Amino acid sequence: MTAEPNGAEEEITIEAKEKAEKAKEEANKLFQAKKFESAIEKYTLAIELNPNVAVYYANRSFAYIKTEAYGFAVADADKAVTIDPSYVKGYYRRAAANMALAKFKDALRDFRIVVKSAPGDKDAKAKLVECEKIVRKADFERAITVDTSKKSIADTLDINTMAVEPSYDGPKMEDDQISKDFVEAMMETFSKQTVVHRKFAFQIILAVRKMMLETESLVDITIPQDAKLTVCGDIHGQYYDLMNIFAINGLPSENNMYLFNGDFVDRGSFSVECILTLFAYKWLYPKSFFLTRGNHETDDMNKVYGFEGEVKAKFSQQMFELFSETFATLPLAHVINKKILVVHGGLFSKNDVTLEDIRKIDRFKKRQPDSEGIMCELLWSDPQLMPGRGPSKRGVGIQFGPDVTEDFLRRNNLDLLIRSHEVKDNGYVVEHNGKCITVFSAPNYCDTIGNKGALINITPDLKLDYKTFEAVPHPNIKPMAYASQFGGLFM
The missing domain is CATH 1.25.40.10 (Tetratricopeptide repeat domain)
Known part of the structure; x- marks a missing residue:
């Protein structure tokens, strides 16, 4: 080096x-x-x-x-x-x-x-x-922290006692159930820089948490013959670019499936709007809308890069703690039609890791990932050009070469690895002899990098179609606006 x-x-x-x-x-x-x-x-x-x-x-x-x-x-x-x-x-x-x-x-x-x-x-x-x-x-x-079985924030909340004030004129749920009309009205409300009532925000988070508690660490996705699946990479709190993704690629539905591959929050200053929109769609379409945990769905990152401060500013510390609990329930990987593995970061320091090893990760026991091991590497690792493995440029996880990718895919009967985690000039890059694809969906990252965003549309026969897009305007609130004294360190 x-x-x-x-x-x-x-x-x-x-x-x-x-x-x-x-x-x-x-x-x-x-x-x-x-x-x-x-x-x-x-x-x-x-x-x-x-x-x-x-x-x-x-x-x-x-x-x-x-x-x-x-x-x-x-x-x-x-x-x-x-x-x-x-x-x-x-x-x-x-x-x-x-x-x-x-x-x-x-x-x-x-x-x-x-x-x-x-x-x-x-x-x-x-x-x-x-x-x-x-x-x-x-x-x-x-x-x-002496008792890991202490009551969760979710168990202390009583939604029924949260009154919606008569003065509230935003979107409302009917019979405490999510609906397409509510989600679209909520997105329009967010676009006008207004948040929904805290009761509805809590309901969305609690519904997703309950769903994820019943989900394995590795999720199998099958694309129906009349559907497509879109894989999106990091969006990092860039809400208006998220809305642009839906504008150019269609709103989520049973047949217009989506997989957002981690790092929904932090850095961008509209992270609350992003995560509530994604969670709402997960509740609305549980079998066709998927979310992978990224390295920024963790407490340490949220303290530094702004999400904790943003949630506290827009709602409360209690809501941030509920988000934290819910992030810890998100799955760590997805397999599409048994052939494409999708993870946020990358592969492993050991040669013998199997899909079953990923499936068996007890992510509930260890809410925050350690600085090493399979769970950490899924969230943090990056590909490198040279063969073999190397120390991570990030200081966490590893870097893995084309031989590592090909060996892992062969042993697990897979064709392709899709991951995110790294900004790319054109929004995506194909590496490792076509076996490793990085997709990143936050254009002009942090308002400074000038990169394009990208998404990948996948058909039932596993043909891939890439779409790239430029950043769209957003209100004059800078990235890291809620990151306290440390925002300027990383901008």
């Missing part, structure tokens, strides 16, 4: 130093133009020419953060502060990357170093205070 500093500083020629500086300046311009992958290549060239400069590593660390390669970002920040222990920006970059990985205590140590070195930096001080709050809260929650 990089040239390694060798303890004692290497002797570098003046010519190499000048070329390294030129590469860094070119990288900085690419970074400003939001061409982060190209910037990484130039920073890498600068490092290869002169591996003794802390700023090269810190700058590349920031570019890795922009591409969500947080594991690589931490490694580069480590190198920056090893070369120059007084280089404050290196500690700041490492803190940001560790925050992104929900390694709050590691981030806290670096924020303290930054604030000690630059006591007048109000921004750093605010981030330190916020990080301290998160760590204290996490420690408190661990301290009081």
